[in-house]
Structure formats: structure tokens, C-alpha cells
Amino acid sequence: MIRGGERPIFREELIYTPFPMGKGLIRVGSSGGAGGGKGRNFFFDSMGDFAMSGLFGLVSKGDCATTLFYGTDYHSHMGTEYGGMAVLGDRFYRSIHDISQSQFKSKFVDEYKEMKGNMGIGVISDREPQPLIIGSRFGTFAIAMAGLIENREALTQALLQEGQSFGEMTRGGVNSVELVAKLINTGRDLVDGIERMFDQIKGSASILLLNEQGIYAARDRLGRSPLVIGERGADFAVATESCAFLNLGFKLIKYLEPGEIVQLGHDGLKQKMGGKPSSRICAFLWIYTGYPASSYEGISVEVVRENCGRYLAKNDSVQADLVAGVPDSGVGHAIGYAMESGLPYRRPLTKYTPGYGRSYTPPSQEIRDLVATMKLIPIKEVICGNRIVLCEDSIVRGTQLKNYTIKKLWENGAKEIHIRPACPPLMFPCKFALSTRSTSELAARRAIRTIEGKDIEDVSEYLDPQSEKYSKMVDWIRRELGVTTLKYQTLDDMVKAIGLPKEKLCLYCWTGKEGE
Numbered sequence: 203m204i205r206g207g208e209r210p211i212f213r214e215e216l217i218y219t220p221f222p223m224g225k226g227l228i229r230v231g232s233s234g235g236a237g238g239g240k241g242r243n244f245f246f247d248s249m250g251d252f253a254m255s256g257l258f259g260l261v262s263k264g265d266c267a268t269t270l271f272y273g274t275d276y277h278s279h280m281g282t283e284y285g286g287m288a289v290l291g292d293r294f295y296r297s298i299h300d301i302s303q304s305q306f307k308s309k310f311v312d313e314y315k316e317m318k319g320n321m322g323i324g325v326i327s328d329r330e331p332q333p334l335i336i337g338s339r340f341g342t343f344a345i346a347m348a349g350l351i352e353n354r355e356a357l358t359q360a361l362l363q364e365g366q367s368f369g370e371m372t373r374g375g376v377n378s379v380e381l382v383a384k385l386i387n388t389g390r391d392l393v394d395g396i397e398r399m400f401d402q403i404k405g406s407a408s409i410l411l412l413n414e415q416g417i418y419a420a421r422d423r424l425g426r427s428p429l430v431i432g433e434r435g436a437d438f439a440v441a442t443e444s445c446a447f448l449n450l451g452f453k454l455i456k457y458l459e460p461g462e463i464v465q466l467g468h469d470g471l472k473q474k475m476g477g478k479p480s481s482r483i484c485a486f487l488w489i490y491t492g493y494p495a496s497s498y499e500g501i502s503v504e505v506v507r508e509n510c511g512r513y514l515a516k517n518d519s520v521q522a523d524l525v526a527g528v529p530d531s532g533v534g535h536a537i538g539y540a541m542e543s544g545l546p547y548r549r550p551l552t553k554y555t556p557g558y559g560r561s562y563t564p565p566s567q568e569i570r571d572l573v574a575t576m577k578l579i580p581i582k583e584v585i586c587g588n589r590i591v592l593c594e595d596s597i598v599r600g601t602q603l604k605n606y607t608i609k610k611l612w613e614n615g616a617k618e619i620h621i622r623p624a625c626p627p628l629m630f631p632c633k634f635a636l637s638t639r640s641t642s643e644l645a646a647r648r649a650i651r652t653i654e655g656k657d658i659e660d661v662s663e664y665l666d667p668q669s670e671k672y673s674k675m676v677d678w679i680r681r682e683l684g685v686t687t688l689k690y691q692t693l694d695d696m697v698k699a700i701g702l703p704k705e706k707l708c709l710y711c712w713t714g715k716e717g718e
């Protein structure tokens with residue numbers, strides 16, 4: 203279904219598959235097998251090497267494809283590798299594309315119109331091609347997942363020893379979505395299978411599973427990634443990002459609880475398994491990853507960002523002329539800072555987005571540097587002679603912030619630059635969703651290595667904002683960035699800004715502890 207002669211990346215296959223006992227057409231635009239994926243898009247946003255994949259599903263009285271297309275597209279900020287849609291009508295229609303060099307929209311805009319059916323699921327994925335179509339003793343189903351299976355290797359080996367085989371290999375390993383499907387297939391029924399899968403995995407997995415009965419939506423047991431349910435007349439939708447509902451006419455009716463399983467069908471919404479009390483939702487959803495118009499657990503992303511900015515301002519005594527945010531995710535934090543401090547919010551840097559897809563991963567470092575340089579345009583009239591408070595969601599490596607943001611402010615005559623990240627120093631790479639950054643790349647770890655003269659295991663002293671070592675670390679990062687002052691948000695204030703109890707949040711990035 204690729205049109206207009208656009209054919210270089212994908213291989214088209216037509217596969218006939220039993221559904222339920224007859225024949226169904228599956229169309230696959232594949233990336234050409236293992237190694238087809240490109241590097242992550244970590245060039246435009248400071249936390250761009252972190253994302254968790256986004257899911258959207260719909261059960262409709264009429265054709266679902268148009269709404270499914272837009273609903274899935276509204277998750278484009280959550281992944282940059284693969285986009286996929288599966289629609290079930292009289293048969294399964296499925297398509298998967300590598301979106302690392304183009305946007306989901308452009309890949310699917312013609313194709314979705316040929317997907318006929320009133321139930322479907324879509325996914326923007328950062329790790330594996332999906333959704334997969336699985337033939338099982340429970341019938342044929344399509345499945346998509348957001349999350350990361352830490353013990354993927356051990357579970358794979360166990361299944362191989364049992365004589366099972368895997369048909370979907372991605373970058374030399376099994377596709378986690380297929381692994382999850384195989385674990386589900388060991389259950390007495392689909393719900394029991396999902397429960398068994400949850401029992402066996404380490405890490406996180408929220409899934410959508412589409413079959414003739416509807417869509418089974420299951421939220422990760424610790425709730426690290428969200429799922430919400432929306433209603434539009436007789437239609438039901440499920441999404442990772444609630445912002446996907448707003449322009450499609452859905453009313454948000456339910457936040458799934460951790461471990462909860464529901465079934466969306468033509469006869470309504472049925473709870474198949476109640477939620478679990480334990481929850482560790484990713485705090486980064488509010489700080490960086492999530493879209494400003496979304497809410498998780500009933501808490502608005504934009505309002506949390508404003509709260510973060512307010513806390514930064516409350517603890518600040520710096521004298522400045524204006525406050526600004528690093529576009530885009532620093533903007534909400536900066537607005538909050540401005541509201542609290544009374545400083546004017548201004549835009550010394552604007553982001554030029556036309557022509558640059560969020561999902562575009564330039565092929566070489568040289569071009570990536572060039573694109574990053576081109577994207578933020580300084581406004582000299584706002585910068586020159588001013589003392590600037592610059593709010594940022596977080597500092598990962600610090601190299602982009604230094605080379606493409608701070609440099610431009612100095613070059614355009616900034617008098618002072620005061621950096622205010624909305625979260626504490628990042629100390630540990632994410633192990634539950636997805637991250638390509640390694641511990642040694644993190645700015646805080648580089649500071650510690652310099653101060654200690656070597657890498658150290660126990661960094662607890664550096665986590666305490668009252669300690670001398672913490673001050674030394676922050677001062678090293680400040681000098682490395684080349685700015686007037688640098689002051690991070692405290693963990694307590696970040697948690698207060700979100701408004702959930704600490705024990706309900708995943709804070710592993712900052713504490714290194716799974717229980718905090």
C-alpha cells in the first residue's frame with residue numbers, strides 16, 4: 203500500500219492468515235529485518251533519548267480507521283522508530299512502518315483508508331515493530347505493547363527450551379511483543395494469560411489485544427505507563443495519552459489502575475480484572491515525556507509543569523530580567539516560574555518546526571549537529587543585555603543544552619544565564635520504559651567521575667542537596683555548561699509539584715531505588 207513510488211525502505215508482503223477459520227489479509231511494510239532500526243532521535247530535545255511508546259485502540263459502530271489513524275498519530279511524541287496499525291473487519295488489516303526517517307502521518311495517510319473494520323489498535327513504538335498478528339488456541343489476535351521486558355532473555359530461553367520458536371526477530375533479538383503474546387498463550391484464557399504474563403515479566407508492559415470480542419486493554423501492574431478509556435456515543439477508545447481524545451470527541455471516563463484489565467466491545471466496557479493497589483507511575487511523564495494537554499491519574503501535565511516552575515521560583519533569589527523555557531518541554535516550567543516570580547515570560551529562542559518531523563533521525567552526526575543548530579532560532583532583541591532564567595525539563599548529557607542553546611544566548615549578547623532544571627540531577631538510566639543513554643553519559647555521572655577521579659558505585663552522597671559533594675557536582679556541571687548559575691529542583695519539590703504520594707511514583711532515575 204505504499205504509494206507515489208515511495209518504496210526504498212519497505213518490503214511489502216501479503217500474508218494469508220486464518221481468521222477465525224477462513225482467510226484474512228495482512229499487509230506488512232517491514233523494515234527489512236534485524237538491524238533495520240536507526241538511532242534514537244536524541245538531537246532535538248534534552249530528554250529525547252527517553253520515550254515509552256504510545257498505544258491507541260478503538261471499538262466503533264462505524265469504520266474505525268480514520269479515528270484510529272488520528273488517535274495513534276497523537277502519540278507520535280512517544281516514539282520514533284516504528285508506527286503500526288491493525289484493523290479488524292471481515293479480516294485483519296495490518297501495516298507497520300519504520301518511521302525513523304519520516305512521520306507516522308506521512309506513512310499511513312493513504313494506507314489507513316484501505317483498512318476496513320470497526321475495531322483497531324495502533325502504536326508508536328520505540329523498540330520493536332508492532333502490532334503483531336498472532337494465531338493462537340484462543341483464535342487470531344493483534345497485540346501491541348508499551349514497556350520494556352527486563353528479563354526478556356531469560357524468558358526467551360525458557361520458552362526455547364520448551365521447544366517453542368519465535369518468528370519475529372528485531373535487531374538480533376526476539377520481539378518482546380511476540381514474547382508477551384507467547385506468555386499470554388500459556389493461560390487458561392486470555393485474561394488468565396495476561397495475568398500469567400504479568401506474573402512472569404520483570405519490567406513493565408501495558409498491552410492492547412484485539413480479537414473478535416473487542417480490545418483487551420491491560421495496564422502494567424506497577425502502572426509505570428498509563429492507559430485511559432474514552433467514550434464517544436457508542437464508541438470506546440483506549441489511549442496512553444489522554445490528549446488523543448480531545449479533538450476526536452471522546453470524553454475521558456476512566457484511568458485504568460495498575461494491573462487492571464478491561465475489555466472494550468460493541469456492548470460496552472467490561473472489567474475483566476480489578477486493579478492492584480501498588481503503583482509506580484513514571485514521574486517523567488509529567489516532567490518531560492508526556493504531552494502538555496494530557497493527564498495521568500487525573501493530574502494535568504501542563505499544571506504539573508507550572509507547579510515545577512513555581513517551586514523553582516520559590517527557592518530562587520536570583521535577580522533576572524526575564525524567564526524563558528527551552529522549547530518545547532521547558533515552556534510549561536518557565537511559565538510557572540514566571541507566574542510565581544513575577545518576572546516576564548519571554549522567548550529568546552524559538553523553535554522552527556516546519557519541515558522538521560519529530561520523528562526524523564538524521565543519518566550522520568554531522569547532519570544531526572547541523573539540524574540541531576538550525577532548529578532553535580535566537581531573537582537578539584530579546585536576548586541582548588538581559589539576565590535570563592532558562593527553565594529546562596532536565597539535563598541528560600548537557601551537550602545539546604551547551605552547544606545549541608546556551609551558546610546562542612551568549613552569542614546574542616545575554617548578560618547572565620541562570621539554568622533551572624525542573625527535576626534533580628539524573629543519576630540512573632531508566633530501566634522500565636526505554637532509554638538509550640548509559641550511566642556514564644549522564645552529566646551528573648561525568649561530574650562525579652571527575653571529582654572522584656574514577657567511576658564509583660555508591661553515589662548516595664551526591665543525591666543529597668545539602669551535601670558538599672552535591673554542591674561540587676552541580677558546580678562542575680555549571681562550569682561545563684558555561685552558565686552564570688545552575689540550580690536544580692529538589693526531589694521533594696518535584697514530587698509535590700506532581701501531587702501524588704512519593705510511594706506511588708517511579709523515581710528510579712533520580713534515586714536508583716525501585717521502591718521510591
Ligand code: SF4
Pocket residue numbers: 252426483484485486487631632633634635636708709710711712
Ligand atoms: S526509571 Fe525514570 S524514566 Fe523510567 S519509569 Fe522510572 S521515572 Fe520513568
